[in-house]
Amino acid sequence: MAAREKLGFLRQRFGAAIIRADLTSDRRLYVFVEPRSVKEVCRALFRELDARYVITIGADDRPWSGCFMVAHNFAFDRDRLLVSVMCLLPADSPRIESISDVVPAANWAEREMRDLVGIEAVGHPYPKRLVLPDGWPEGLHPLRKDVEWDEAPDCDESGAGYDFDDPPEGCTVVPFGPFHPTLDEPAHFRLYVEGETVRGCEYRGFMVHRGIEKLAESVLGYNDIPIMAERICGICGCVHNVAYAQSVEEAVALRPPPRAEYIRTIMLELERLHSHLLWVGLACHIVGFDTLFMQAFRVREPVMWIAEKISGNRKTYGLCVIGGVRWDITSELSDELKTVLDKLESEWHNVARAVKNDKNIQRRTCGVGVADASVVKEMGLIGPVARAAGVDIDCRRDHPYAAYDRVDFRVITAQSADVWGRLVVRTDEVFESISIIRQCLARLEPGPIQTPIKEDLPAGRFGLSSVEAPRGESHHFVITGENNRPRRWRVRAPTYQNLQGVPSMIRDAQLADMTIALGSIDPCFSCTDRIEAVDVRSGAVKVWTPRDLREMAKRAQSGRHIKDS
Amino acid sequence: MSLLSKIRETVLCLKAGRVTLPYPAEPRPVPPRFRGRPIFDAAKCIGCAGCANNCPAREILVHDICQELRIIQYLGRRCTFCGRCADVCPEKAITMSHDFETATNAIADLSQRLELFMSTCQRCGRCFPEPSPLERLKLKGYRFDDVASERWVFHSKGYLDTESTVADIRIDLD
Numbered sequence: 036m037a038a039r040e041k042l043g044f045l046r047q048r049f050g051a052a053i054i055r056a057d058l059t060s061d062r063r064l065y066v067f068v069e070p071r072s073v074k075e076v077c078r079a080l081f082r083e084l085d086a087r088y089v090i091t092i093g094a095d096d097r098p099w100s101g102c103f104m105v106a107h108n109f110a111f112d113r114d115r116l117l118v119s120v121m122c123l124l125p126a127d128s129p130r131i132e133s134i135s136d137v138v139p140a141a142n143w144a145e146r147e148m149r150d151l152v153g154i155e156a157v158g159h160p161y162p163k164r165l166v167l168p169d170g171w172p173e174g175l176h177p178l179r180k181d182v183e184w185d186e187a188p189d190c191d192e193s194g195a196g197y198d199f200d201d202p203p204e205g206c207t208v209v210p211f212g213p214f215h216p217t218l219d220e221p222a223h224f225r226l227y228v229e230g231e232t233v234r235g236c237e238y239r240g241f242m243v244h245r246g247i248e249k250l251a252e253s254v255l256g257y258n259d260i261p262i263m264a265e266r267i268c269g270i271c272g273c274v275h276n277v278a279y280a281q282s283v284e285e286a287v288a289l290r291p292p293p294r295a296e297y298i299r300t301i302m303l304e305l306e307r308l309h310s311h312l313l314w315v316g317l318a319c320h321i322v323g324f325d326t327l328f329m330q331a332f333r334v335r336e337p338v339m340w341i342a343e344k345i346s347g348n349r350k351t352y353g354l355c356v357i358g359g360v361r362w363d364i365t366s367e368l369s370d371e372l373k374t375v376l377d378k379l380e381s382e383w384h385n386v387a388r389a390v391k392n393d394k395n396i397q398r399r400t401c402g403v404g405v406a407d408a409s410v411v412k413e414m415g416l417i418g419p420v421a422r423a424a425g426v427d428i429d430c431r432r433d434h435p436y437a438a439y440d441r442v443d444f445r446v447i448t449a450q451s452a453d454v455w456g457r458l459v460v461r462t463d464e465v466f467e468s469i470s471i472i473r474q475c476l477a478r479l480e481p482g483p484i485q486t487p488i489k490e491d492l493p494a495g496r497f498g499l500s501s502v503e504a505p506r507g508e509s510h511h512f513v514i515t516g517e518n519n520r521p522r523r524w525r526v527r528a529p530t531y532q533n534l535q536g537v538p539s540m541i542r543d544a545q546l547a548d549m550t551i552a553l554g555s556i557d558p559c560f561s562c563t564d565r566i567e568a569v570d571v572r573s574g575a576v577k578v579w580t581p582r583d584l585r586e587m588a589k590r591a592q593s594g595r596h597i598k599d600s
Numbered sequence: 601m602s603l604l605s606k607i608r609e610t611v612l613c614l615k616a617g618r619v620t621l622p623y624p625a626e627p628r629p630v631p632p633r634f635r636g637r638p639i640f641d642a643a644k645c646i647g648c649a650g651c652a653n654n655c656p657a658r659e660i661l662v663h664d665i666c667q668e669l670r671i672i673q674y675l676g677r678r679c680t681f682c683g684r685c686a687d688v689c690p691e692k693a694i695t696m697s698h699d700f701e702t703a704t705n706a707i708a709d710l711s712q713r714l715e716l717f718m719s720t721c722q723r724c725g726r727c728f729p730e731p732s733p734l735e736r737l738k739l740k741g742y743r744f745d746d747v748a749s750e751r752w753v754f755h756s757k758g759y760l761d762t763e764s765t766v767a768d769i770r771i772d773l774d
Contacts, residue, residue, distance in 0.1 A: 254658075255656060256654070256734065256735075256738065257734045258654065258684070258732075258734045258735060259654065259655075259656035259684075260656075262656040262680065262682045262684060263656055266680070326609055326613060327609065329613075330609075330612055330613060330616065333616055333619050336619070340631075343630075343631055343633075343634065344631040344633065345633070346633070347631075347633040347634050347635035347683065347696070348634075348635055348681070351680070351682075353635070353682045353683060353684075356734075357732075357734055358732070361683075361687065362633070385608075385612055386612065388608070389605060389608050389609045389612055392604075392605040392608070393602070393605045393606075393609070394602035394605065395602070487732065488732035488733060488734060489732075489733070490733060491733045492733075492734070518738075519733070519734060519736065519738065
């Protein structure tokens with residue numbers, strides 16, 4: 036119903052500019068719009084209908100339609116609806132009006148689209164390079180279909196190609212990262228500091244961009260991708276694994292058997308349990324409280340062990356294939372899981388009480404890293420960050436998938452909008468997850484765990500899937516394709532949006548609070564671009580420069596590089 | 601208040617006691633479903649190459665020496681132990697072992713090489729019954745994955761070439 040309403044509104048407002056609309060179900064709406072009206076349609080959705088911005092996708096569709104394709108995805112959380120505003124751009128001038136001044140949350144996505152697919156967002160307020168490395172040649176867009184998957188261009192090594200902004204008047208620059216004791220993965224923030232107060236920052240990340248989407252679109256097959264997808268993240272990998280499988284299943288109208296849906300739900304909640312326990316531990320660690328860090332990790336360990344018993348691995352469960360799951364939960368495993376949950380619940384009560392009553396933690400987190408509801412809306416923040424600001428969104432309830440429509444749970448919110456609020460939300464969500472798993476185990480009905488697939492999957496279909504990761508909504512977009520692999524697969528991890536909220540969280544805050552503010556979004560970057568080798572016998576140090584490493588990579592590649600014969 | 605919470609935290613720690621395991625002195629036994637290094641059984645393998653086609657990391661190579669002789673080589677370097685090869689193997693020739701301590705100075709230690717005598721099947725040539733169309737063989741005919749420089753070749757031909765398939769690459773030897 037909601038989908039028809041929104042479509043009716045857009046038809047009435049924009050008339051002929053709406054070229055076509057696909058209502059694949061009550062919960063999905065794909066609207067094809069004239070390129071010149073896209074910005075106004077987005078403005079109407081975002082400002083008038085109060086949609087939440089999800090992501091912008093650029094795709095090279097030239098081999099099929101002769102055009103480039105842009106999709107702006109929005110979510111109506113209360114109406115359980117995901118809307119994709121799509122348009123086709125001519126192959127010779129892939130340019131589209133930027134929506135970033137209307138929807139500030141689209142800032143990164145449009146820059147990424149320019150970098151990777153070469154679709155120019157005209158009028159972008161900050162059109163700086165985002166994803167590609169500094170010396171990468173202009174005009175080479177890796178996600179275009181005419182670029183080989185293993186293309187390794189000659190990069191400009193002089194250090195030119197990227198200029199940092201000048202700091203504001205009276206500010207000093209303090210570099211934070213790429214390698215910092217509290218960051219487990221590389222990201223570089225240039226903090227503009229006045230005394231001890233942070234006035235602003237510039238972000239340069241994507242140092243570990245691995246081109247996993249390109250690999251999926253050119254080399255892997257449908258059932259290879261879930262295994263790769265779960266390696267996008269070291270902590271919430273199962274989320275990507277399930278989200279990918281679900282988006283393909285939605286595109287080709289395939290429904291996994293109920294038992295598989297329950298198993299997916301159980302594994303996703305197990306993952307949330309270990310991730311939240313890990314986060315509370317790390318948050319304590321960041322504020323210098325290692326006792327609780329150790330205790331949180333101790334309580335977490337049995338969760339890892341039971342996951343290992345079910346899936347054969349502590350993490351990277353290798354859970355999904357298209358149409359089902361690979362691991363069944365036997366009655367013995369089910370009993371064991373119940374025991375683990377009982378123990379976890381009582382132990383977590385103690386740890387949570389200790390954390391919540393600790394004055395030191397309160398003082399370090401209350402009023403720190405504030406992102407209120409307006410920042411949440413403007414920057415598209417999600418997950419515990421949004422819920423801590425009183426924004427009641429949770430994909431598990433709003434866009435139900437797997438078996439979440441068959442279980443009861445509360446969506447935890449807080450009002451303080453600070454790090455303390457995020458801590459409370461995560462601590463309490465642990466109990467909800469335990470309850471969800473118990474309900475699933477009680478309802479786990481016997482039956483197959485995979486839907487048989489008899490024919491090739493049809494090409495050219497769209498699929499969307501939002502999965503609530505521990506950090507927020509993980510959104511996958513798939514266009515199915517030929518040769519047993521998708522034409523386009525776009526992953527939007529929750530940190531992608533949440534990181535864009537960091538500058539406003541740390542503005543006018545103390546420099547010492549930077550680490551916990553950043554840590555509070557549970558950031559997930561991911562590897563390394565420079566290594567140092569020390570000869571242990573002589574103590575001689577050889578520093579590998581980026582140039583050395585790139586030469587080494589090229590040598591390795593020349594042994595691997597082969598064109599189709 | 602604060603003192604009380606500190607006392608509570610102390611009790612929490614004291615009650616927990618010591619929880620670290622004496623690894624590696626005593627390895628923790630792994631559960632039955634544990635996915636460690638895959639082991640290939642040459643006696644069971646029929647050389648269908650289903651594993652090679654469905655390896656997400658592309659770590660299994662197939663090289664046809666001639667009509668009757670096929671080499672299947674598992675490299676094991678960036679293998680993630682996902683177990684897809686064992687899933688699709690029609691003969692259950694691949695088992696996921698419980699062996700996970702695979703650190704080595706020589707990466708070739710991880711490799712497994714199967715030299716298989718192939719008889720020609722009159723029906724399809726290579727008998728891989730795919731579980732679904734998603735696992736269907738992507739490469740048919742003769743396969744020339746480059747075993748010498750350990751790389752996967754994307755397209756094979758329906759005939760054996762007289763020329764070397766690896767002429768286009770330059771291999772730097774130390």
